[in-house]
Amino acid sequence: MESKNHHIVSALVENKSGVLARIAGLFARRGFNIYSLAVAPTNDPNLSRVTIVVDVEASLLSQVVNQLDKLINVVEIQELKPTDAVERELLLATVECSLSKRTEVIQIVTALGGEIVDVNLSGLTIEMSSSPDKLDALEELLSSYGIIKLQRTGRVALPRLTKESDTYTNQLKLA
Amino acid sequence: MKLTGAQALIKSLEHQGVEVIFGLPGGAILPVYDPILDSSIRHILVRHEQGAGHMAEGYSMATRKPGVAMVTSGPGATNIVTPLLNAYMDSTPLVVITGQVATASIGTDAFQECDITGISMGITKHNWLIKDANEIPQVIAEAFHVATTGRPGPVLVDLPKDISNATMEFYTPEPVSLAGFKQQIEPDASAVSQAAELILRAKKPVLYVGGGVIKSNGSAALKILVEQTSIPVVTTLMARGAFPDSHELNLGMPGMHGTYSAVIALQQSDLIVALGARFDDRVTGKISAFAPHAKIIHADIDPAEIGKVRKPDVVLLGECRRSIEELTRALTEKTAEANKDYKLPLELSQWHNTIKEWKNKYPLSYDRDAKDVLKPQYVIEELSKRQGEDTILAAGVGQHQMWASQYWQFNKPNTWINSGGAGTMGFAVPAAIGAKVGRPDKTVWAIDGDGCFQMTAQEIVTASAEQIPVKIAILNNAYLGMVRQWQHMFYEERYSEVYLSPDLPDYVKWAEAMGAVAFRVDTAEEVIPTIEKANEIDDRPVVIDFRTDVTERVFPMVPAGASNDEILVSAEHADSVIQ
């Protein structure tokens, strides 16, 4: 579940072997908690974008950003304030669902903007891409029917276009 | 020009200006040892790979050049992990080259395979596993660039055996440009101006000088700043020598075993100007109680140090020397403005007087009249008096290290070589050897503990074989003295596993067996003549076994976790407080 200590850090990293290990290792040895982490190559095949939701006190955040920035494979890094970012997360959930409950579940899912992507006689697999809090709401509703399997991707985020694109660069960010 | 990967590596090191490699060969690095025979680079064959790493550190700290060590895969690589940690903690530029099993064998638990890039990830600035011989010139250029640029530190290059054996077309590497590796050298002008304003208004300022001043070659600039402002200086364990001890504004070392005046001046100051220092717990004591009334100006090249421990009021992000120079410039400018009543040097006579009282009331002290025992502090004082200003001193870790830092007179930068952040026992002997290799023109002494000495003494064999005439003073108190001190004070004198014996081993015989000249000193009368004899020997290592007082403790002392205000100035004071 979301907590007030969650902060989104978005990093552009070199697409080289071992980079994820360097990032994960840094978090582990400095005692920073990762809540979620999403990583995939960008349009530039040499670079990947990593979106990390970190679970740290606000006062520690600049430490997280500055330490990550010291990794040589981290090319660019910034904190994204939720107000200044578009965020999405994808959820897949298989729910136990007898035929009698089926309509009810489908209604909930479609009302929230999700989709049914797989079906059999005893259950449904649901997909929904949305903001993390809406996925939390869906997850809670589905849990009363019995979630068998669940996978969330962790959020991905980009800065909003309406404001300056580098809205919240860390104060100490180097030129 | 077609070269093997191994030849390309050696050639790349030559291009970097490497004069010496400290190392020890083995299977995976074997191909690289062949072209060493034809290279201008000197190779020093160590007796244990930890020795190679610490020698490279000592070399670097004495010469301000990066140190280079080379070892084989597996146990060779893991043996150099401790020096990597040590160099990482103390920001010493090292390039460590490790052999690796052939690329096709990686991941198969092959003989002497070890994931050394994985192991060393957290204790290097960066590391590389080379997967193509064509990368060698470029990676080596990058490795030296990363190790020496910005906040210095160790890097590691892992070289699989098939890559060493492969052929490639040698080339001169491109100038290094790493997208994710950037440094700010020049401090922000408005921050400098704010810092200068704070300085000009301070009533009780202190310059808290750390290792960054030495790394950035900032000693001369610092001296100008001190003389311009008359602000008192404390020099951390990593910064001893950055400012002369002979200067009356130098209060000495702050921290757990710092001088009373250095510790309390920081505690009571209204402005701390931290120059290349990182508010280490050994300096601050209990952080919430550290210098409660001080505003902080923090000058450092590493953004991650800013606000890590103590939130600064003004940040001077940049090279330490440049920040000091800019402060001097801004201070001069501001006092020149007619409408301001600022003046230089600052009007600090009250602060100076207070500090002088502290200095007089609580100088460093020990029982100089002790009759039957040899005081370790006395040995160090006499040793220090009999050296030129250029003598380099290395130390191990423990009581002897703290006494060395307290009682040796440091007047020049890069003359003090010790293990600060990691506190690595066994550092002194190899570090001294490395320093002497880098500065053969200077006298190099090591002050070592009996415990430390036993960890790396075998490198005296290296020193004898390679004709590296270092001098080693063992302060032999028959104990792991620093641990004994803690057990004395905080474990009701229940001494657990700290006794070593004064004569097992027989240090004189052992040193002689390793090719050194050796002396034993039991009494105060023998100290000076023996030091003089040792000073005269210049063709081989010398070891002196000083049998020092077993019970002596290091003071002042701020107990771990306590506030600096709870500083214990002497044994009597400590014993009256701790029951």
Ligand SMILES: Cc1ncc(C[n+]2csc(CCOP(=O)(O)OP(=O)(O)O)c2C)c(N)n1
């Ligand atoms: C490699 C390592 N192991 C253990 C320690 C913990 N330790 C710190 S000081 C010390 C005692 C050192 O004994 P010695 O070299 O005789 O020095 P002394 O304190 O007696 O001067 C020990 C064991 C350490 N710092 N490094």
Ligand SMILES: [Mg+2]
């Ligand atoms: Mg000892």
